[in-house]
Amino acid sequence: MGNTRNEQKLSFDAIVVGSGISGGWAAKELCDHGLKTLVLERGRDVRHIKDYPTTNLNPWDFPHRTSLTTALKKENPIADSCYAFDEATQQFFVKDKEHPYVQDKPFDWIRGYQVGGKSLIWARQTQRWSKYDFEGPARDNFAIDWPIRYEDLAPWYSHVERFAGISGNRDGLDTLPDGEFLQPWELNCAEKSIQEKIKSRYTDRYVVQGRCAHLTKPAAVHLEQGRGQCQARNICYRGCPFGGYFSSNSSTLPWAMKTGNLTIRPDAVVHSIVFDEAKNKATGVRVIDAHTKEMTEYTANIIFVNAACLNTNLLLLNSTSGRFPHGFGNDNGLLGKYIAFHNYRGNINAVIEGFEDKIDYGRRPTAAMMPNFRNVHKQETDFLRGYMVHYSASRARWNGVHAEGIGADYKTQLTEPGSWHVSMMMQGETIPKEKNQVWLHSEKKDDWGIPLLVTSVDYDENDEKVLKDFLQQGSEMLEAGGCKEIRPYDNGRKPGNDIHEMGGVRMGKDPKTSLLNKFNQFHNCKNVFVTDGACMPSTSTQNPSLTFMAITARAVDHAVSELKKMNI
Numbered sequence: 001m002g003n004t005r006n007e008q009k010l011s012f013d014a015i016v017v018g019s020g021i022s023g024g025w026a027a028k029e030l031c032d033h034g035l036k037t038l039v040l041e042r043g044r045d046v047r048h049i050k051d052y053p054t055t056n057l058n059p060w061d062f063p064h065r066t067s068l069t070t071a072l073k074k075e076n077p078i079a080d081s082c083y084a085f086d087e088a089t090q091q092f093f094v095k096d097k098e099h100p101y102v103q104d105k106p107f108d109w110i111r112g113y114q115v116g117g118k119s120l121i122w123a124r125q126t127q128r129w130s131k132y133d134f135e136g137p138a139r140d141n142f143a144i145d146w147p148i149r150y151e152d153l154a155p156w157y158s159h160v161e162r163f164a165g166i167s168g169n170r171d172g173l174d175t176l177p178d179g180e181f182l183q184p185w186e187l188n189c190a191e192k193s194i195q196e197k198i199k200s201r202y203t204d205r206y207v208v209q210g211r212c213a214h215l216t217k218p219a220a221v222h223l224e225q226g227r228g229q230c231q232a233r234n235i236c237y238r239g240c241p242f243g244g245y246f247s248s249n250s251s252t253l254p255w256a257m258k259t260g261n262l263t264i265r266p267d268a269v270v271h272s273i274v275f276d277e278a279k280n281k282a283t284g285v286r287v288i289d290a291h292t293k294e295m296t297e298y299t300a301n302i303i304f305v306n307a308a309c310l311n312t313n314l315l316l317l318n319s320t321s322g323r324f325p326h327g328f329g330n331d332n333g334l335l336g337k338y339i340a341f342h343n344y345r346g347n348i349n350a351v352i353e354g355f356e357d358k359i360d361y362g363r364r365p366t367a368a369m370m371p372n373f374r375n376v377h378k379q380e381t382d383f384l385r386g387y388m389v390h391y392s393a394s395r396a397r398w399n400g401v402h403a404e405g406i407g408a409d410y411k412t413q414l415t416e417p418g419s420w421h422v423s424m425m426m427q428g429e430t431i432p433k434e435k436n437q438v439w440l441h442s443e444k445k446d447d448w449g450i451p452l453l454v455t456s457v458d459y460d461e462n463d464e465k466v467l468k469d470f471l472q473q474g475s476e477m478l479e480a481g482g483c484k485e486i487r488p489y490d491n492g493r494k495p496g497n498d499i500h501e502m503g504g505v506r507m508g509k510d511p512k513t514s515l516l517n518k519f520n521q522f523h524n525c526k527n528v529f530v531t532d533g534a535c536m537p538s539t540s541t542q543n544p545s546l547t548f549m550a551i552t553a554r555a556v557d558h559a560v561s562e563l564k565k566m567n568i
């Protein structure tokens with residue numbers, strides 16, 4: 001990847017804060033446009049392949065067969081609340097004690113501080129948002145109106161999908177727009193049966209295969225990135241040496257590096273944005289070396305803030321100046337407010353009979369899903385918005401406790417595969433509210449002298465109603481799908497555990513009610529852009545990262561054209 005990572009040049013055309021999913025995209029697009037770009041990353045360097053130490057280990061190679069020790073779990077209740085945190089992946093997760101924050105209300109803040117950010121450990125689900133998601137807030141009168149519509153983003157979805165490589169089926173649903181897909185993964189026999197039964201019972205509910213950022217059939221542009229076909233190993237969270245799934249480390253960053261325009265500085269904690277009152281614009285950023293604690297200022301014509309939603313809020317709140325005494329761009333006092341997330345509290349388990357002569361074979365990095373069917377065309381329930389549903393069916397590998405008999409018979413029984421299980425999980429939209437907010441602690445600071453973030457984000461009555469509806473509707477759908485022993489439950493997950501936090505620096509049409517314009521520029525400082533989750537006025541029911549990518553590519557395109565016109 002060249003030797004530009006440690007160069008001590010201080011002036012660039014563009015600065016990108018953060019090297020995760022959105023920062024990687026900002027870097028790629030800026031470098032493709034010929035801008036000398038500096039990516040500042042607070043975490044350590046992680047090089048594709050070389051720095052995936054557990055990627056080729058078998059379970060028996062780990063001291064605890066990939067399980068975490070009780071001590072490690074006890075020390076990390078926040079990180080451990082994430083299903084993907086284990087002995088094989090822990091190196092890519094922030095440990096609780098290393099980076100504390102203050103929970104005014106319970107909130108699991110899951111982070112990955114390293115080059116690549118959470119792109120190494122995400123679940124790679126990449127559904128486009130639909131026109132209903134962008135029109136929703138205005139139609140149902142909550143949050144603020146999006147300054148863009150699906151049509152504004154559609155070409156940019158295509159742009160990022162082609163490059164990242166998204167596998168998916170063209171399902172032709174207006175609630176889940178099709179994209180530029182590579183070959184889809186197949187549903188298994190039990191899932192297909194549920195799919196057909198639900199289709200024949202309901203006119204508005206469709207089970208489809210989840211679209212995901214995996215190379216089922218790499219195209220030329222993926223081979224050019226040095227990536228190869230997904231091997232369906234399903235140990236993606238350790239980093240993939242094949243580049244089978246999309247990460248900044250395997251895709252956008254090495255691509256940007258090849259242009260010769262990229263400098264990456266790991267271990268660089270961005271402290272604040274520098275605002276020059278005479279020039280009436282931002283001129284750069286202050287950076288603290290993670291190890292020496294030495295402060296350096298870097299300058300650039302444009303700055304992209306991509307530190308991930310809550311860290312972007314933190315950085316901007318910490319960027320005070322004579323012009324912005326309450327945080328960067330914060331003339332209306334809304335910075336840090338209207339934080340939203342996805343409601344993950346509903347689960348339903350069941351069994352399905354009739355497939356005992358079949359077994360599912362091999363692995364799949366995705367699962368079936370159902371796009372939202374609540375309040376899609378009009379407001380029709382006593383709660384706002386709705387939820388999407390994740391599904392999967394699989395056969396237990398052994399008969400376990402269900403085995404019958406004694407002695408040799410019992411042993412033989414144990415070797416037989418068990419029953420088919422179905423699981424269902426909701427992903428509910430939450431309504432952005434002013435009181436769901438983050439701010440800087442007035443006294444407590446981190447090891448770099450930066451105030452700790454306080455999170456005050458909670459569920460509300462709407463979320464309880466959404467949960468109740470899912471548990472009821474989901475159970476009915478599983479029954480219609482031929483399932484038995486249906487067990488719906490509230491898993492009690494805390495906000496934040498979805499790892500889809502959004503808002504705090506929202507886009508909008510009106511500077512009185514939003515911070516960013518339709519191209520993600522601050523209304524009051526046009527050379528600073530925010531294109532991670534912080535910019536989102538509402539959350540949709542779909543996973544957000546593909547939308548972050550598309551919004552980022554669109555914003556870079558605008559930034560470069562404005563720069564050429566000398567407008568910023």
Ligand SMILES: Cc1cc2nc3c(=O)[nH]c(=O)nc-3n(C[C@H](O)[C@H](O)[C@H](O)COP(=O)(O)OP(=O)(O)OC[C@H]3O[C@@H](n4cnc5c(N)ncnc54)[C@H](O)[C@@H]3O)c2cc1C
Nearest residue numbers: 018020021022042113117118123124125270308532543545
């Ligand atoms: C287990 C798991 C499963 C997930 N599954 C999905 C999924 O299926 N689909 C989906 O859409 N999303 C998923 N996500 C969420 C997804 O990972 C995030 O939406 C995405 O990574 C956000 O991109 P980002 O660029 O905003 O942030 P990140 O990828 O987190 O990158 C931010 C980077 O900024 C750096 N940084 C922070 N503060 C500073 C600072 N002050 N100075 C310098 N650098 C800084 C961080 O170290 C980090 O590297 C999942 C996440 C996890 C953990």
